[in-house]
Amino acid sequence: xxxxxxxxxxxxxxxxxxxxxxxDGVDLDVxxxxxxxxxxxxxxxxxTLLKTINRLxxxxxxxxxxxxxxxxxxxxxxxxxxxxxxxxxxxxFPHYTVAENIGIVPHLLKWSKARIDMRTExxxxxxxxxxxxxxxYPKELSGGEAQRVGVARALAADPPILLMDEPFGAVDPxxxxxxxxxxIDIQKQLKKTVLFVTHDVDEAARIGERxxxxxxxxxxxxxxxxxxxxxxLDPFIYRFLGREFPLSLLSRYTLNDFVAWAIKSHVIAAGxxxxxxxxxxxxxxxxxxxxxxxxxSMAVAKGSTESVSFESFRAFILxxxx
Amino acid sequence: MKIWxxxxxxxxxxxxxVFFYDELVQVMQQWLPIRGKLLMRTPLYELAFQHMLLAGLxxxxxxxxxxxxxxMVRISSNPELESSLLSLATMGQSLPSAVIIxxxxxxxxxxxxxxxxxxxxxxxxxxxxxxxxxxxMLPSAVVQAAKGMGMSGIQSLWYVDLxxxxxxxxxxxxxxxxxxxxxxxxxxxxxxxxLGVPIMAGIRTRDFILLFQGSGAVLLMALxxxxxxxxxxxxxxx
Numbered sequence: 415x416x417x418x419x420x421x422x423x424x425x426x427x428x429x430x431x432x433x434x435x436x437x438d439g440v441d442l443d444v445x446x447x448x449x450x451x452x453x454x455x456x457x458x459x460x461x462t463l464l465k466t467i468n469r470l471x472x473x474x475x476x477x478x479x480x481x482x483x484x485x486x487x488x489x490x491x492x493x494x495x496x497x498x499x500x501x502x503x504x505x506x507f508p509h510y511t512v513a514e515n516i517g518i519v520p521h522l523l524k525w526s527k528a529r530i531d532m533r534t535e536x537x538x539x540x541x542x543x544x545x546x547x548x549x550x551y552p553k554e555l556s557g558g559e560a561q562r563v564g565v566a567r568a569l570a571a572d573p574p575i576l577l578m579d580e581p582f583g584a585v586d587p588x589x590x591x592x593x594x595x596x597x598i599d600i601q602k603q604l605k606k607t608v609l610f611v612t613h614d615v616d617e618a619a620r621i622g623e624r625x626x627x628x629x630x631x632x633x634x635x636x637x638x639x640x641x642x643x644x645x646x647l648d649p650f651i652y653r654f655l656g657r658e659f660p661l662s663l664l665s666r667y668t669l670n671d672f673v674a675w676a677i678k679s680h681v682i683a684a685g686x687x688x689x690x691x692x693x694x695x696x697x698x699x700x701x702x703x704x705x706x707x708x709x710x711s712m713a714v715a716k717g718s719t720e721s722v723s724f725e726s727f728r729a730f731i732l733x734x735x736x
Numbered sequence: 737m738k739i740w741x742x743x744x745x746x747x748x749x750x751x752x753x754v755f756f757y758d759e760l761v762q763v764m765q766q767w768l769p770i771r772g773k774l775l776m777r778t779p780l781y782e783l784a785f786q787h788m789l790l791a792g793l794x795x796x797x798x799x800x801x802x803x804x805x806x807x808m809v810r811i812s813s814n815p816e817l818e819s820s821l822l823s824l825a826t827m828g829q830s831l832p833s834a835v836i837i838x839x840x841x842x843x844x845x846x847x848x849x850x851x852x853x854x855x856x857x858x859x860x861x862x863x864x865x866x867x868x869x870x871x872x873m874l875p876s877a878v879v880q881a882a883k884g885m886g887m888s889g890i891q892s893l894w895y896v897d898l899x900x901x902x903x904x905x906x907x908x909x910x911x912x913x914x915x916x917x918x919x920x921x922x923x924x925x926x927x928x929x930x931l932g933v934p935i936m937a938g939i940r941t942r943d944f945i946l947l948f949q950g951s952g953a954v955l956l957m958a959l960x961x962x963x964x965x966x967x968x969x970x971x972x973x974x
Contacts, residue, residue, distance in 0.1 A: 468884060470883065470884060491886050491887070491888045492886065493886070494883075494884060494885060494886035495885065495886030496886075499881070499884035499885055501877060501880055501881060501884065502877070503875070503876075503877030503880075504877060504881070505875070505877035505878045505879075505880055505881025505882070506878075506881075507878060507881075507882075507895075507896060507900075508875075508878070508900070509899050509900055518885065518895070519885055519886060522886060522887065522891065567885070568885075577884075
């Protein structure tokens, strides 16, 4: 049983660094089980905000509540043990094996060895790492593998809240995409409250259940990703997200999502299953655009194909982003 | 592994030297200059053991002191603390041991006390310098991760910082111990035990054999300690 509840409520948070105002009255409400992405340019205060939540940094005014209790109600060390924390450099302990790294917080919480071992193995499965990696040392791991261990380590004590500070920033784009996919799957299974800091718009569009855009220490907007398609956006947000943002949103959906909708809307026959259903709609669009008559032929069971037109594709997009 | 083999060689050499030196001298009798029959009151191996204790225990005390100082520097927010502690340690090393011994005799009397003090003060600097450098070289991601996951200051030191700087600390310990093994010979001038005794006796009576008995043992002991700590230092590399 965790000592904290899963929801985070921040009101009027102010923090000064000398004369400079790092946080300028932040209001943010993260319900339990929600993956909230903190998106913004460098220096906007998103990392600072994250660090005030687990008391790594003090703040000057305002309040942070976890459920019904303010964070001051807890001893800082205990508080941090109830929250998973992932950072960009991962910070795996080089003198510990993967197993010892993952098991460190449970060890601090005085779990029994049997319980820790079981939990570690379950986490290796969850993060899709082979079990024989448990005896390896961090220097033997690739960047992506190390980051997966970092995620496993953050989840080890089964905390209700995860704080992630640009965790996938230090790897190449291909690995980053794989890590994001893995993270999305894990979040679907575990439904943790996640605060995820990033400056990468595509990453935010893929991962976030809600996106909070920050600038100069303030939260400008906090909404579902689809809401950012609204034409009447603040010009800064519009410029920051970029004109290609609608395409970034496409990577939230897979071909399977489209097929499910198409079947319901009687565009294709019931029971159709696409072979390559997990690919993102962004790549489906790319294929469509290079196809002669802008239809998409998907390979389905028994070697046959089904074609869908661009219009039905577009209808799906409009429907989903309403 | 090469390091292990060297260590075993020196261990054997030291043991042979301190236990069988007299036999060796007898065998070499015909090639050596004629000398009167000089017998040591204490057998060489007992002197060697005293010497080991003297150098070993004092250096261990230096280790504890240096580590405590380094941890104090790490924990404190006072930037002056580091330079003042380093200056103190430097003084401990730059004051000639002979001076420290001479000044300590009225206070600690004759015997092992004065030289123990000199060795203790001498050994602090190399270890302290390495420990402070080690703390500085810790990767910041590791330090941040330890704090962010809920380790208290002490837990962070115990689980993360100290184990990670340990190879560097052992390197400093190695320097301190090797020097202290040879420095401990000076204690014989004021009545300390150890391998300084045959050396001083050899100097006074101009007996090369006696001198060699002591200094050969000191040399082998220093090499032995060095290779021993070398194996310890290289057990884990990150």
